[in-house]
Amino acid sequence: MTPEEFVRGSWQDGAAAAPLPPLEELRGRADRFRRKIVRRNWIEYAAGIFVLVAFGFGMVTAPLEALRIGCALTVGGTLVILWQLHRRASPLTPMEQGGQLSVLDYQRRELVRQRDALDSIFTWYLLPLIPGIVVLYASPMLSLPMAQWAWPPMDVVRPMGLTAVFFAFVYLLNKRAARQLQGQIDEIEALQAD
Numbered sequence: 001m002t003p004e005e006f007v008r009g010s011w012q013d014g015a016a017a018a019p020l021p022p023l024e025e026l027r028g029r030a031d032r033f034r035r036k037i038v039r040r041n042w043i044e045y046a047a048g049i050f051v052l053v054a055f056g057f058g059m060v061t062a063p064l065e066a067l068r069i070g071c072a073l074t075v076g077g078t079l080v081i082l083w084q085l086h087r088r089a090s091p092l093t094p095m096e097q098g099g100q101l102s103v104l105d106y107q108r109r110e111l112v113r114q115r116d117a118l119d120s121i122f123t124w125y126l127l128p129l130i131p132g133i134v135v136l137y138a139s140p141m142l143s144l145p146m147a148q149w150a151w152p153p154m155d156v157v158r159p160m161g162l163t164a165v166f167f168a169f170v171y172l173l174n175k176r177a178a179r180q181l182q183g184q185i186d187e188i189e190a191l192q193a194d
Contacts, residue, residue, distance in 0.1 A: 026103040033110060037091040048082045051075075055132075066139035074132030084124040089117040108188045115181040121174040126167050133163060 051074065058071035092110050117124075135142070137160050141150070 023103060026107065030103060030107045030110070033107070034091045037089065037110075037114060041085060041089060041091075044085055045082065048078050048085075051078045064139050064143045066135060066142035070132050070134075070136035070139055072132075073135055074129065077128035077130075077132050080128040081125055084128075088120075088124060089114060104188050104192055108185060108192075111181050111185045111188070115178045115185065118174045118178040118181065122171055125174075126171060137163075 055071040055074045055078070059068050059075065062068045062071060092106070092113065137156055140156070
């Protein structure tokens with residue numbers, strides 16, 4: 001045996017595999033994560049219902065046709081978001097029938113599902129709202145004849161900019177959360193590899 005083989009063999013033998021955490025700890029983590037998802041979704045559903053009521057009222061009572069159209073587009077976008085939230089980000093059904101999946105497999109699937117939902121937040125959460133918001137901000141201009149259209153005044157441009165900054169913040173916050181979930185997925189895969 002060469003010295004290199006001896007060192008390599010010693011190093012490999014000395015690196016004991018990380019033991020799996022106790023089953024109850026794994027189940028506890030999975031349960032806490034599931035409760036966190038359920039709580040987040042209920043908050044999102046409540047906010048969605050508030051938006052539906054407020055903009056539904058605006059669809060009926062707004063003085064300008066463009067405002068009513070903007071409200072209708074916002075209601076439609078919110079319905080898309082709520083449906084996508086349910087479809088993409090509802091927690092998986094807990095292990096049933098004797099646990100067909102191991103706790104680690106179940107938790108990994110849940111983390112991947114939530115990571116993918118957060119990672120694609122722009123297409124299913126932000127994008128459906130953009131048409132309604134644009135029409136709402138442009139409604140004063142859209143109520144005028146086309147010959148009178150001009151660049152929007154600062155009292156319209158400023159809120160548009162703040163809305164864009166808020167959307168960027170939501171996007172970046174969700175991308176960061178997706179990266180954190182990827183770290184947890186990597187940890188589970190490392191445990192499964194041992």
